[in-house]
Amino acid sequence: MKVSNRDSIAGYEITEDLGLVRANVVRAKHIGKDLIAGLKNVVGGEVREYTEMLSESREIALKRMEKKAEEMGADAVVNVRFMTSAIAGSAAEIMAYGTAVRLRKII
Numbered sequence: 431m432k433v434s435n436r437d438s439i440a441g442y443e444i445t446e447d448l449g450l451v452r453a454n455v456v457r458a459k460h461i462g463k464d465l466i467a468g469l470k471n472v473v474g475g476e477v478r479e480y481t482e483m484l485s486e487s488r489e490i491a492l493k494r495m496e497k498k499a500e501e502m503g504a505d506a507v508v509n510v511r512f513m514t515s516a517i518a519g520s521a522a523e524i525m526a527y528g529t530a531v532r533l534r535k536i537i
Contacts, residue, residue, distance in 0.1 A: 431496045432506035432533070439506050442533040448502045452527035453494030457487045458520050484522065488512055491526040504530035 432439050491512070499507045510528035517523050 431500060431504070433492070433496065433510055433528070434506065434508050435510050437509050439508065439533060441536055442506070443536055444508070444531045445534045446532040448499075448504050448530035448532065450527065451495055451499045451502060451504070451507055451530040452525060453491050453498055454523055454525040455487050455490045455494070456517055456521055456523045457483055457490075458518070458522075484514070484524065487522065487524040488526070491524045495526040495528065499528075499530040502530045503532065505533040506531050 432442075438444065492510075495507060495510075507528040507530055510526065513525045513527070515523045515525075
């Protein structure tokens with residue numbers, strides 16, 4: 431599965447637009463990591479616990495989106511974007527979305 435944040439894939443032409451494909455994940459850190467993150471909020475610096483959580487969440491959402499695109503018969507997803515929303519105090523939603531397409535290699 432080819433994935434791009436552009437509206438095309440180099441070396442290929444889009445032959446069919448299969449429509450919007452999206453996937454999301456909502457994650458939260460357990461209370462211990464949340465307390466550590468809260469302390470870092472007081473003293474400053476990177477909150478690695480949340481950085482890791484959001485990075486892992488993006489990968490999960492991306493893989494789920496790719497799976498849904500495959501189920502639609504897509505070769506690629508173009509115009510891929512991510513959206514983040516706060517759900518609760520320490521929970522966040524990550525959504526990956528784009529356009530599922532079929533491709534043909536340009537000779």
